[in-house]
Amino acid sequence: MGKPLRVGIIGCGAIIAQYLKNFRRLDDIDLVAVADLDPARAQAVADSYDGVRAVTVDELLAADDVELVLNLTIPAAHAPIALRAIAAGKSVYGEKPLAATTAEARQVLDAAREAGVVVGCAPDTVLGTGIQTARKAIDDGLIGAPISATATMVTPGHERWHPNPDFYYQPGGGPLLDMGPYYVSALVTLLGPVVSVIGAASHTRDTRTIGSGPREGEVIPVTIDSHVTGVLVHASGALSTLVMSFDAVKTKSANIEIHGSAGSLVVPDPNHFDGDVQLFTLGADSWQTLPISAGYIDSGRGFGIADLAATPAGVEPRAGGQLAFHALEVMESVLASAHSGSAVSIESTVARPALVELTALAAPLAEVQGISS
Structure with a gap:
């Protein structure tokens, strides 16, 4: 200690x-x-x-x-x-x-x-001010009782920029297993554990062409589903709709939206640590941007380890193995459901990680910008 x-x-x-x-x-x-x-x-x-x-x-x-x-x-x-x-x-x-x-x-x-x-x-992005400010807004009742969420990640495929994208299109890859940990971990942090899922998936192309680097122009095989949709049923009763795509071109949808009986939240990209949280309440005329109210300020990869180091013995870390296991089971089950056509029950559960109080855990990033990494 x-x-x-x-x-x-x-x-x-x-x-x-x-x-x-x-x-x-x-x-x-x-x-x-x-x-x-x-x-x-x-x-x-x-x-x-x-x-x-x-x-x-x-x-x-x-x-x-x-x-x-x-x-x-x-x-x-x-x-x-x-x-x-x-x-x-x-x-x-x-x-x-x-x-x-x-x-x-x-x-x-x-x-x-x-x-x-x-x-x-990882991901410890859920510990940053973006997801945590949204979490506090929900805990404070600003949207009333949570009803549903949408989580959307759309890109035409990593082969357009990644010089060695093969693993994205092999078993263990795909849009859900690649980017889903950020989105599912955020949804569980915001709305609690998942008890069942149903999924659907498609495979639109058998090959992809590498668009950059020394292998530019090389054709690689695609053996996984490249567009996945799932509905997650949370223990709270809230329903989350997940769309993960390496096929579609672009979206104007928010990365995550949370809808409740008294309002809705726009939640920033869960692949980032910060970002604006916007609230629209019942009867309001416009969206308002909430002040930062929770999370590690100016955080980044590695803050999950610092959080773990500060966690008392016997207490599960916020970015802990139990949350990571639950998120992995949810994603595997969405894919299993997509192939079977039936809903799949989630066997694991996890306690909703504790809120991160607004904390300046480290020296400002600007102070180390000039240091080589």
Whole structure:
């Protein structure tokens, strides 16, 4: 207690830059080691960050000064790396999803419980001022009793900009499993756990053409559903409609809207940490933008680890493994329903994470803008 959480990172791909930038701002995080299958990538990170050493994966897992492993590997490796870290007696925080399947995710949670360590998981965007201000508005009764929500993510496909988009169109990919964790985690944070789902999905093209990078013009196969719609039934009785697409071109719909008996909320993009929350109340003439009232101010990737570090022993972190597992089961079940044509009950549940009081957890981002990440 009172000491920084000592963290080691496995996986030094592109996403690590965002974590490094924010770790420099967080006094509760002490980054001590990094590892990657490509030793040069790990060394490049170590060279850019004072006090960090580049090691092998085995060395990192055996290191006495690593208390938590930040798992930034590809989704297929999330569970294997997490299980190795847990076996070494270390807590784990991973990028989304928690694992490639709920079966693997359950192994991770069971192993952590037996070992007495903590599991956290992205997205921690739900801890920012955008989602949390919306959460407080709901808790304060500004929209009355919540009735429904819509969550919409539309893009013509990541192959237009990503130089190596293959995994988006293979099993474990697709718009729902790629972007759904942000939206489902936000919906559960706002409206509580889900008890059943029904889904529908389509597969419009068998190939995609890479639009940028050294492989530009290369045709890749598509083996997954590229447009998914689901209806989520929350334990509260609220109904959420989810639309995730790699097929459609554009939308004017808000990323998330919440509708209640006394008003409606426009909620900012759950892939971001901030953004305006707008409220329209029954009988009003126009939308009003709510003042920021909850969440970590000026936050970013890695704040979920700082939140975990500040969570009392025995209490589930807000960006915890239970929420990540529940979101993964919801998404898997939407896809299963789409293929079976029948509603699917959700076996897991999770407590609605506690509100984040309006908090300046770290130094302002502007103070580290000039530091290389």
